[in-house]
Amino acid sequence: MHNLERSCEPEGMIDIMVRDGRFERQFARAAVEEARFGAPSTEPVAIPDIDTSSNTVQTPDRRVNVVFSLKSPRIVVVGNLLSDDECDAMLAYTEQKLVRSPVVSDTDGSSAMHSHRTSRGAMLQRGETELVARIEARLAALMQWPVERGEGLQVLRYDHGNEYRPHYDWFNTEQPGPRKHLERGGQRFGTIVMYLSDVEKGGGTSFPKLGLEVQPKKGGAVFFANVDRYGAPDENTLHAGEPVVSGVKYIATKWVRERPYV
Numbered sequence: 001m002h003n004l005e006r007s008c009e010p011e012g013m014i015d016i017m018v019r020d021g022r023f024e025r026q027f028a029r030a031a032v033e034e035a036r037f038g039a040p041s042t043e044p045v046a047i048p049d050i051d052t053s054s055n056t057v058q059t060p061d062r063r064v065n066v067v068f069s070l071k072s073p074r075i076v077v078v079g080n081l082l083s084d085d086e087c088d089a090m091l092a093y094t095e096q097k098l099v100r101s102p103v104v105s106d107t108d109g110s111s112a113m114h115s116h117r118t119s120r121g122a123m124l125q126r127g128e129t130e131l132v133a134r135i136e137a138r139l140a141a142l143m144q145w146p147v148e149r150g151e152g153l154q155v156l157r158y159d160h161g162n163e164y165r166p167h168y169d170w171f172n173t174e175q176p177g178p179r180k181h182l183e184r185g186g187q188r189f190g191t192i193v194m195y196l197s198d199v200e201k202g203g204g205t206s207f208p209k210l211g212l213e214v215q216p217k218k219g220g221a222v223f224f225a226n227v228d229r230y231g232a233p234d235e236n237t238l239h240a241g242e243p244v245v246s247g248v249k250y251i252a253t254k255w256v257r258e259r260p261y262v
């Protein structure tokens with residue numbers, strides 16, 4: 001605290017604590033962050049969640065089916081989230097915009113191409129079209145999380161052999177690249193992957209640490225919280241888009257943040 005008052009750079013302080021060999025980096029970072037922002041929460045925090053106390057959820061304009069749920073990590077599979085027409089309209093709208101998908105760089109937070117992610121995609125603005133806004137309002141009601149805390153939808157197309165290797169959606173606070181993304185809206189608390197097409201074979205969303213795989217079903221979705229009930233990144237949320245064996249897989253992903261994303 002004394003050094004922070006003297007305007008020392010937090011990152012420099014962490015480097016020195018680690019260089020002297022006295023502390024592990026994770027510990028040094030936790031100590032400096034606690035000095036700057038106060039102790040991390042030991043109380044549960046609000047996170048996005050789907051009410052699975054019944055087998056349907058009524059959103060403003062559609063009754064969504066609860067198909068499967070897991071408590072920890074929190075995962076919920078839903079059906080009938082989007083109509084066939086809505087899926088087709090999303091595809092027609094984004095097909096022209098698809099480019100090779102980047103991933104967030106670990107070093108500087110910029111977007112880069114990566115062989116681990118072979119899909120093509122398009123990032124949409126929040127509320128970009130009337131349909132997008134309608135879907136986003138539905139998702140907000142479903143996840144009980146305000147529209148303002150959501151990133152824009154990302155639409156992805158996976159052709160034969162395309163995949164997204166195992167990864168986390170939460171930003172690693174240990175790495176400078178992802179850490180940059182935290183400045184805008186905080187941690188990625190939740191993810192919902194909506195299936196805009198059926199896939200003939202392959203292309204499931206898998207959770208390797210849980211032995212769980214969700215098969216794409218047009219109009220359905222898989223929701224998961226990326227953090228535990230204290231808001232801390234959950235290692236068990238490792239997930240992947242399995243290679244498409246035949247057919248084409250289209251998804252729209254919404255990542256929701258800790259705070260408003262502006």
Ligand SMILES: O=C(O)CCC(=O)C(=O)O
Pocket residue numbers: 164169191193203204205206239240241242251253
């Ligand atoms: O393709 C999938 O099933 C998973 C997509 C995914 O993990 C993501 O968009 O973050």
Ligand SMILES: [Fe+2]
Pocket residue numbers: 167168169191239
């Ligand atoms: Fe993901």
